[in-house]
Every structure is written in C-alpha cells, then in structure tokens.
Amino acid sequence: MIIAEGLTKRFGDKKAVQDVSFTVKPGSVTGFLGPNGAGKSTTMRLIVGLDRPTSGRTTIGGREYRRLTAPLTEVGVLLDAKAVHTGRSARNHLRAMAATHGIPSSRVDEVIELAGIGAVARKRAGKFSLGMGQRLGIASALLGDPHTLILDEPVNGLDPEGVRWVRQFVRHAASEGRTVLLSSHLMSEMAQTADHVIVMGRGRVLADAPLDELVRAWTRNTVRVRTPRAADLAAAVAGPDVEIVSVQPEVLDVVGLPAARIGDVAAERGIPLHELTPTTGSLEDAYLALTGDAVEYRTKEIS
Amino acid sequence: MTVQPSAAAPVRTTNGHRLTFLSAVRGEWIKLTTLRSTWWSIGIVAVLTIGIAVLIAQAVDIPGFEPIQAAVMPIQFTMLLAGILGAISVTGEYSTGMIRSTLAANPVRGSVLAAKALMVAAFMFVSSLLIFGAAALAVSFVVATRDQSVDWSDPSASYLPILVASLAMAVFSLLGVAFGFILRSGAGAIAATVGLLFVLPIVASMFGIAGEAWQWVSDAARYLPMAAAQSAIIPGTGLDEPVAYLTLACWVVAGLLGAWTVLRTRDA
Numbered sequence: 087m088i089i090a091e092g093l094t095k096r097f098g099d100k101k102a103v104q105d106v107s108f109t110v111k112p113g114s115v116t117g118f119l120g121p122n123g124a125g126k127s128t129t130m131r132l133i134v135g136l137d138r139p140t141s142g143r144t145t146i147g148g149r150e151y152r153r154l155t156a157p158l159t160e161v162g163v164l165l166d167a168k169a170v171h172t173g174r175s176a177r178n179h180l181r182a183m184a185a186t187h188g189i190p191s192s193r194v195d196e197v198i199e200l201a202g203i204g205a206v207a208r209k210r211a212g213k214f215s216l217g218m219g220q221r222l223g224i225a226s227a228l229l230g231d232p233h234t235l236i237l238d239e240p241v242n243g244l245d246p247e248g249v250r251w252v253r254q255f256v257r258h259a260a261s262e263g264r265t266v267l268l269s270s271h272l273m274s275e276m277a278q279t280a281d282h283v284i285v286m287g288r289g290r291v292l293a294d295a296p297l298d299e300l301v302r303a304w305t306r307n308t309v310r311v312r313t314p315r316a317a318d319l320a321a322a323v324a325g326p327d328v329e330i331v332s333v334q335p336e337v338l339d340v341v342g343l344p345a346a347r348i349g350d351v352a353a354e355r356g357i358p359l360h361e362l363t364p365t366t367g368s369l370e371d372a373y374l375a376l377t378g379d380a381v382e383y384r385t386k387e388i389s
Numbered sequence: 390m391t392v393q394p395s396a397a398a399p400v401r402t403t404n405g406h407r408l409t410f411l412s413a414v415r416g417e418w419i420k421l422t423t424l425r426s427t428w429w430s431i432g433i434v435a436v437l438t439i440g441i442a443v444l445i446a447q448a449v450d451i452p453g454f455e456p457i458q459a460a461v462m463p464i465q466f467t468m469l470l471a472g473i474l475g476a477i478s479v480t481g482e483y484s485t486g487m488i489r490s491t492l493a494a495n496p497v498r499g500s501v502l503a504a505k506a507l508m509v510a511a512f513m514f515v516s517s518l519l520i521f522g523a524a525a526l527a528v529s530f531v532v533a534t535r536d537q538s539v540d541w542s543d544p545s546a547s548y549l550p551i552l553v554a555s556l557a558m559a560v561f562s563l564l565g566v567a568f569g570f571i572l573r574s575g576a577g578a579i580a581a582t583v584g585l586l587f588v589l590p591i592v593a594s595m596f597g598i599a600g601e602a603w604q605w606v607s608d609a610a611r612y613l614p615m616a617a618a619q620s621a622i623i624p625g626t627g628l629d630e631p632v633a634y635l636t637l638a639c640w641v642v643a644g645l646l647g648a649w650t651v652l653r654t655r656d657a
Contacts (some may be wrong), residue, residue, distance in 0.1 A: 109608045135496045136489055137656040152496040160494075169489035171481060173423070178423035179490075186416035186494045212485075226490065230406060371583040 087112055088234060090131060092142035095128055102128045104289040105142070105381045110235070110267045110282075115260045116296070117280030118269035121377050126290040127165070130238050132266075134163050141324055142148045146234055157186045161226030164237045168219050172212025172386020176203055176222045179211060183226050193229060200366070202223035216243030224252070235259060237268040241275060253279045273370035283369075287377045297369065304375045310347055312361035319357050323348055336360075410435065412493050419507035420491075423479060428650040435520045437470075438463040442524035446531040455546045456532045456539050460525040461554040461622055468615060471517075471558040472582035475509050475565025481628050487541075488657050498653045506566050506645055513562040517555035524536040525551060550622050559619035560637050561586060564614060567644030569650050612636050 088110035095103040103125040110116045120126050127199040131137040134145045135151040143150065154160050170179050196206045196257045199230060201221040206214065210295050211222060220243050225281055235256065241249045248270075254308045256279060276283070283300050285293040293300055313319050316338055321328050340348055345364040352359050441463035446456060476621055482488040495501050522595030527546070529539040540549045543645060564585065568578040596603040611627045617640070620626055620633035628636065 131656075134493055136492055138654065144634050154408075154496070157496055158408070158494055159406050163493045165489055169486040169493075171420070171485045173425060173481070173485075173569040174420070174487075178419065179487075182416045182419040182423065183490060183494050186413050187420050188412045189406050236588050382392075 088144065088146050088236075088267060089148075090129065090133065090142070090144045093129065093132055093139050093280075094141045095125075095132055095137060096137055096140045101289050103132065103139075106286070106289070106291050107142075108284050108294050109267055110284075112265040113263045113280040115266045115268065115279055115285060116282045117257050117276045117282050118267055119271075119273075119276065119377075120269075120286035120292075121371055124286040124377075125240055129360060130163075130165065130236055130267070130269070133236060134161065134165075136165075143221065144324070156187055156230065158189070158230030158232065159185065159265055160184065160230070160232050162232040163221040163235045164220075164227045164240055168211075168223070170211040170219065170222060173210060176211050176214070176225075177206050177207040179222070180226055180229060182303070182353070184229055187230060189229055193231075195316050197228045198224040200228060202248070205307060216224075217245055217248060220244055221248065227262065232264075234265040235267070237266070239269055239271070241270060241272060246320055249275060273368065273373055277369040285376050287379075292376050300376075301367055301369055301372045304372035306341050307344075307367065309343065309345045310361060310363040310365060311338045311340055311348060311352075311359060312336055313338070313352070313357055313359050315357045319348075319352055322351050322355055322357070408495060410500055413500055413504040414508055416494065417504045418512075421508055421512055424481070426477060426481070427474065430470050431516050431520075434467045434470045434516070435523070437467050438520045439524045440465065440525050443531055444527050445534060446528040450535065455545050456528050456537055457525060457550050457649075459532075460521055460528045461550045463524070464554050464557060464618070464622070465615070468558065468561045468586050468618070469583055471513055471561040472565035472568075472586050473579050475562035475567075476578035476582050477565075477575055478505065478509050479566055479569025480573060480578050483569075483573045484575055492657050495599040499649055502570065502645065502649050502652055506563055508558040508567050509562050514555050514559040517558040518551065521551040521554055526582065545624070553622045554618075557637065560614065560618065560641055563641050564644050567648040570648035583654060585613070589613055592616055614640050 087375065090106055090108050090317065092236060093103055094101065094104040103170050106129060118126050118130075128137060129363070132139050133146070133151065142241075146154065151157065152162065153197055170176075176183070177198065178195065181198065182190055184191065184194050197227055198204050201224050203221045203225060205217060213217065215220065220240065224237070237256070240252050244252065252277065256268060260266050260281070268279070277297065280297050283293065283295060284291060293304075295303070309335075311319065316332065316336050320332070320338060323340060323343055325342070328340065330341075331339040333339055345362055348357065349362055399567055422608060427448045438460075445459040445462055449459065491501060492498070496505070515637045525539055532538060540545050555636075565578065565582045568581040572581060574577045590610060590613055593606055593613070596606035611620070614637065617636040620628040621630060621637065624630050627633070
C-alpha cells in the first residue's frame with residue numbers, strides 16, 4: 087500500500103507536484119498516466135525519498151521510505167533514467183546492490199535469468215542498449231523480492247517479447263497480492279495491464295479511478311452505420327440527445343443511441359444497413375479527453 | 390484487463406534480509422573494486438611511488454637523510470591520485486545516475502556517506518601501506534649498494550613513516566569524497582581537490598618572499614592538508630606532531646560534515 091498525502095514539490099518557482107493525494111492498493115496494478123512534465127516521475131522520486139517534498143508525505147506500508155529497515159525487500163524501484171554506473175558490469179552492479187541487504191549472489195543470478203540478461207550480465211552496463219538497460223533496471227527492482235513495485239516507464243525501449251513479459255509479470259505480482267504502481271505512455275499497453283488508473287496533469291491528480299470506470303466516464307460510445315440511404319436514416323434517428331456525424335456519403339457516426347435501437351429504427355423503415363458497428367471508447371480517448379488542457383508540451387496538429 | 394482480482398492476501402516477505410551499516414559497507418566495497426578506474430588509480434600510485442622513491446634513493450646521499458624518507462616522499466605527487474580516487478568514487482555515481490540506485494537501496498543518507506567514506510579510506514590506507522612498503526623495499530635495495538639500509542628496528546626510521554603516510558593518503562581520499570558529495574561534478578570535485586592539496590600550498594609559498602606583513606599566510610599554510618601531513622610523516626618539520634594530527638582530523642571532519650550537510654537535504 088502506497089499512500090501520498092498532500093504531496094507538493096516545488097523546484098524554484100515551478101510547482102512540479104501540487105497537493106497530490108492518492109492510495110495505491112495491494113493486489114492490483116495501478117497505472118500512472120500523464121503528459122510529459124505532469125509530475126509522475128517526481129512523485130515516484132518523492133515516494134522513494136530521492137527528492138524531499140516541499141510539503142506533504144508519502145508512506146509505503148505505513149512507513150516513510152527512509153524508515154524502512156530493508157528497502158530492497160519492501161520496494162522494488164525502477165526509475166525512468168538509467169541508474170547504473172556505466173563502468174560496472176550488470177552482474178557486479180546487482181551484486182553491489184544485493185550486498186547492502188545481505189542478499190546472496192544466488193538471488194543475483196536468479197534475477198539475471200528472470201530479466202533475460204544472462205548473455206550480457208558480465209558486460210559493462212555502459213554498452214547496454216536501451217532495452218537491455220531497462221531489463222537490468224527491472225532485475226535490480228526484483229532483487230529483494232519486494233511486495234511493492236514502483237516502475238517508471240518499465241516497457242520503454244523493450245522489444246515486444248519484453249513488453250509482454252513485463253505485463254505478465256506485473257499482473258502476476260498483483261495476483262499474489264503485491265502492490266504495483268507503474269507509469270507508461272503506451273495507452274494500449276496500459277489498458278491491458280492496469281486495473282486502476284491515476285492520471286496526472288500539470289502536477290495535479292486529474293483522475294483516480296478503476297480503469298473501466300474512467301474510460302466510461304471520459305469517452306462516448308459511437309455507432310458506425312453504413313447505409314445507401316444515409317440521409318433517411320439520419321432523419322429517422324435524430325433526436326435531442328443524438329449526435330450524428332456524416333463521415334462519408336454513406337457512412338454515419340451516431341453518438342447517443344445504442345446499436346440495437348438504430349438497427350430497429352432502420353428495420354421499421356426498411357432502410358438497408360451494410361454495417362452497424364458499436365465502438366467503445368479506449369483508454370487513449372479517455373486520457374486525451376482528460377489531459378487535453380494539461381499538456382505542457384503540445385505538438386502541432388498535422389493537417 | 391479491467392477485472393478486479395479477488396482480494397488477495399498481502400505478501401509479506403520474511404526472508405530476513407536487512408539493510409545494516411556493515412552490509413552497506415560491503416556494497417561499497419563491491420562498488421569500489423569492480424571499477425577499472427579504481428585499479429588504474431592504484432596502479433598509477435604504485436608506479437609513481439616506487440619509481441620516484443628509487444630515483445630519490447639513487448640521487449640523494451647526504452648525511453642525516455634517512456632512506457625511508459625516499460619511500461614516502463612520492464606522496465607529494467600520489468596525494469593527488471588519492472584525492473581524485475575519492476572524488477570520482479562519488480562523482481561517478483552522480484554522472485551515471487548510480488546514486489539513485491545507491492540511495493534507493495540505502496535511504497539513510499548519513500549511512501551512505503559513512504559507508505563510502507569508510508570503504509574508500511580503508512581501501513586507500515591498505516593499498517598505500519602495501520605500496521609504500523614495496524617502495525621501502527626497493528629503496529633498501531638501492532641504498533644497499535652504498536652500504537646503507539632501512540633500519541627496521543627503529544620505528545621512526547622505518548614503518549612509522551609508512552604508516553603515517555598511508556594514513557595521510559586515506560585523509561586525502563576522504564577530502565576527495567567530501568568534495569565529490571559537495572560538488573557532484575567530476576571536474577569540479579577534482580579541481581577542488583587538486584586546488585586544496587596542490588595549488589594552495591604553491592600559492593602560499595609565493596607569499597614567503599612577500600615580507601613580514603604576509604607572514605600570516607605562510608603560517609596559515611602550515612595547516613593545509615599536505616603540509617600537516619608532512620609534519621606528521623617526518624616529525625620536526627612545520628607543525629608539532631599532535632597539532633599536525635589534529636589538523637588532519639579537522640580537515641576530515643570538516644569535509645565530511647560539509648558533505649553530510651549537503652547530502653542529507655539535497656534532492657538526488
């Protein structure tokens with residue numbers, strides 16, 4: 087269980103994190119979303135005591151990180167940037183980390199195998215590709231077999247096999263009752279991995295809800311209809327709560343009516359339907375709707 | 390996946406692994422000894438020490454010159470390597486991001502500082518002991534050609550200077566560690582270390598010819614780390630022995646206190 091209470095972090099004039107409170111529960115995967123610069127990484131750094139909060143506090147299992155008697159066995163941390171000396175081999179890095187907690191080197195070899203870096207474990211970490219570095223970071227997070235995992239962009243740079251491995255791993259960890267907080271910009275990946283989502287924007291928590299609830303609340307269900315008599319159908323289904331967009335001459339997107347109702351109306355009037363596809367909103371849609379105003383570094387729309 | 394898993398029992402890891410100061414020191418030992426730069430530094434110290442010691446032993450043959458002095462005199466050059474080794478043991482962690490792993494594994498900042506300081510100092514002390522010992526051996530071979538010898542039955546003419554010089558090397562490495570934590574940047578910490586150990590004494594010596602009004606500069610310079618170390622290694626020069634030791638201790642304490650003040654509050 088990770089609890090943040092009124093967390094605020096100021097860097098000079100800039101408030102990176104403002105009055106952030108949330109609870110990450112054990113037994114589920116909590117996704118941490120937000121645009122670049124939203125304060126996700128800072129919040130994670132505050133949780134593990136790398137940065138000091140300007141005000142507020144965070145606890146893990148009821149204690150501040152710096153009060154933990156065996157941090158590595160309680161919390162596995164993977165932070166965004168590489169946190170490994172480039173001149174040291176992966177295995178020696180893990181040995182040094184393990185030694186601080188009296189973790190035997192047999193466990194070092196175990197996490198090396200687990201993370202799939204056996205072939206490069208004796209190479210210097212500076213020579214690692216992004217994906218290999220990421221795997222090494224995950225390996226060190228797992229060293230102490232911790233009950234809480236804090237992973238900042240764990241799939242960043244991983245190959246598809248690695249992405250799937252991380253997904254299955256955190257799902258499995260959560261099913262064992264562990265607490266998992268992970269951030270990612272890959273919405274489809276997050277949609278498959280997380281049970282619960284915390285969305286940050288401009289240093290604040292914008293949403294904190296179960297994933298399906300969040301998607302429902304922030305997206306609209308659309309029904310795509312293809313018919314040669316588009317105008318007739320549009321007239322037939324029109325109503326005060328119904329929004330109809332003509333995508334192509336024969337294609338309509340209808341918002342506000344269930345697919346079955348549209349089909350019934352069409353049947354009553356003898357309007358032929360060539361396609362009737364209900365589409366539910368995705369996490370990506372919900373995320374973009376939520377963070378629309380909170381994006382710090384916006385890209386230009388390509389027209 | 391949006392299915393809430395049924396409430397699972399929270400996992401309690403009871404594997405008995407704990408963070409202790411001793412294990413933190415062991416972690417630092419592995420970190421120090423698994424970097425090539427460490428062994429390069431020690432290697433250069435060894436080559437310089439033994440090489441210069443042999444040269445001095447061959448060149449200096451005057452009454453009152455104890456051969457053991459030749460073995461410890463190279464410290465005037467190798468002190469820089471001791472300081473640099475200490476500095477990069479810290480700044481290397483900052484430049485690579487390793488410090489985040491270090492602080493995540495050991496969130497008690499004071500303990501991180503103490504473990505690293507202890508390990509670097511102990512490592513430097515033992516290496517120096519071996520290197521100065523080897524240099525003394527080499528020197529005794531050189532002076533044997535003119536029927537002189539290192540008198541191992543007289544501590545002050547044999548192992549005592551070696552011991553104190555090794556201690557001084559440990560002190561210099563600690564100053565490097567302190568600058569490393571305070572400045573974080575490799576270039577900055579090395580510049581500060583070299584400045585304090587090497588440049589300041591030269592600057593101060595320039596005031597030696599500046600007349601009575603500037604005498605205080607020369608007096609103060611005797612308390613610089615290298616000058617104090619020399620007074621401790623070869624008694625009778627500069628400061629009194631106890632004062633020299635106290636001065637070195639003060640440098641270490643001041644440096645580490647400064648490092649701790651910075652480390653305990655600053656974001657990593």
